[in-house]
Amino acid sequence: MQALTEAPGYLPQGEQSLYFVHHRAPGPCRAAVLLAGPLGLERAHAYIVWTRWARHLAARGVDALRLDYRGSGESTGRFEDMTLPCWEADLRAGLEYLRRERPGVPVVLHGLRLGALLAARVFQEEKAEGLLLWDPPESGRAHLMEVLRRKVAADNLEGTGGVARSREDYVAELEAGGFMEVEGFPWSRDFWRSAEAYDLALPARDDGRPWRVVHLDGRPAERCLAPGHGRSVRTPRPFFWTTSNRLLPELGELFDDGASFAAGVGAVGVSQGARS
Numbered sequence: 001m002q003a004l005t006e007a008p009g010y011l012p013q014g015e016q017s018l019y020f021v022h023h024r025a026p027g028p029c030r031a032a033v034l035l036a037g038p039l040g041l042e043r044a045h046a047y048i049v050w051t052r053w054a055r056h057l058a059a060r061g062v063d064a065l066r067l068d069y070r071g072s073g074e075s076t077g078r079f080e081d082m083t084l085p086c087w088e089a090d091l092r093a094g095l096e097y098l099r100r101e102r103p104g105v106p107v108v109l110h111g112l113r114l115g116a117l118l119a120a121r122v123f124q125e126e127k128a129e130g131l132l133l134w135d136p137p138e139s140g141r142a143h144l145m146e147v148l149r150r151k152v153a154a155d156n157l158e159g160t161g162g163v164a165r166s167r168e169d170y171v172a173e174l175e176a177g178g179f180m181e182v183e184g185f186p187w188s189r190d191f192w193r194s195a196e197a198y199d200l201a202l203p204a205r206d207d208g209r210p211w212r213v214v215h216l217d218g219r220p221a222e223r224c225l226a227p228g229h230g231r232s233v234r235t236p237r238p239f240f241w242t243t244s245n246r247l248l249p250e251l252g253e254l255f256d257d258g259a260s261f262a263a264g265v266g267a268v269g270v271s272q273g274a275r276s
Contacts (some may be wrong), residue, residue: 004058010075011093018090019074020067020259022101023058031266032063032098034128036091036115038241040147041183043072046112046241049251056255060264063102067094072185079178080186083194084118084140087144091122099209108132108262113241114143120201123211130265131203132258135239136225140195143233144187151182202226210265233257 005024010017037043037050054064069087070077091109098107108127111119118135123131137143148167156164174180174192179189202225203211213226216235224230236249 004055005009006036006055011097013070013077013090013093016070016077018067018070018093020065020094021054022097023054023066024063025058025061025063027061029063029102029105030061031106031108031130031262032065032102033057033110033132034091034094034098034119035064035066036109036119036122037066037069038113038115039143040072042113042186042241045244048244049113049240049249053251053255053258057259057262059177060259060263061267062259063098063105065094065098067091080188080191083191084198085194087118088122092126093120095122095126095128106130106266106268109267110198110258110262111136113137114140117135117198117200118142120203121198123203123209124201129209129268130262131209132261133211133213134258135216136200136213138200140198144192147182149156151175200225210261210268212261214254216254231257238273 001167004026007022007024008020009022010019035050035054038046050066054066057064058257064125067090068075069082069090071079071082079119095107095109109128110132111117112134114137116133117140119131120133120136122128136147145167146172148150151158152165152172153168170180174187174189177189179186179188202213203209211229213224213230215232216239217232219232221232223228224232233254235251235254240249246276
């Protein structure tokens with residue numbers, strides 16, 4: 001088996017820079033996947049799995065581009081200046097990079113958790129050839145409320161928040177315009193409000209591009225979010241983005257399903273290119 005190449009670098013993004021790692025397929029490249037990862041502490045917990053997933057794709061002839069949103073990870077910028085639309089722009093920069101590096105190769109947007117919300121929005125406006133969503137929240141506001149629930153539990157358990165407060169107390173503080181530390185990141189009112197009315201934007205019925213929503217809780221088919229485009233895979237709990245205790249969960253079925261989807265998008269792209 002040929003050795004995999006992992007090329008790190010920075011992309012200019014206004015006055016900031018986006019850190020990325022390009023996992024290159026060792027032979028012919030069938031497709032390229034832009035990985036839109038989760039937010040904050042979920043990113044840290046999922047980091048090892050996310051890297052393993054990128055390498056899994058590359059080993060199967062599919063390039064993968066991991067990037068850190070501005071204000072997080074190794075990218076520059078201040079988290080407190082960021083909003084969800086800012087991170088959509090980061091994904092567009094990643095798409096442009098892949099198109100330059102792999103001209104003519106079909107590109108798949110793949111998002112996990114918050115990244116799924118962002119990837120779905122970008123897919124609406126960009127000419128990516130496929131969309132793969134792992135465990136997407138129903139909306140940006142629902143996702144941030146879930147994170148705040150974890151903050152309430154942690155603060156009350158550890159006594160770090162002073163007098164016990166509810167999520168509604170934290171929301172009122174954000175709406176008042178102050179900064180709030182949440183899982184190590186300073187949330188601003190602009191960030192909080194950018195998630196308002198930020199619903200999961202699934203492709204329209206007349207969008208003929210391949211797309212898939214994958215639930216990771218093993219739910220029955222009738223409970224899948226997108227009939228005809230949904231799939232359920234049972235992965236170990238606690239989920240890999242909620243804890244770092246399980247460093248190497250068994251995710252073979254999930255990885256194989258995702259790689260097969262990306263390769264299928266690549267096959268469709270090659271077929272369309274041959275006919276044009």
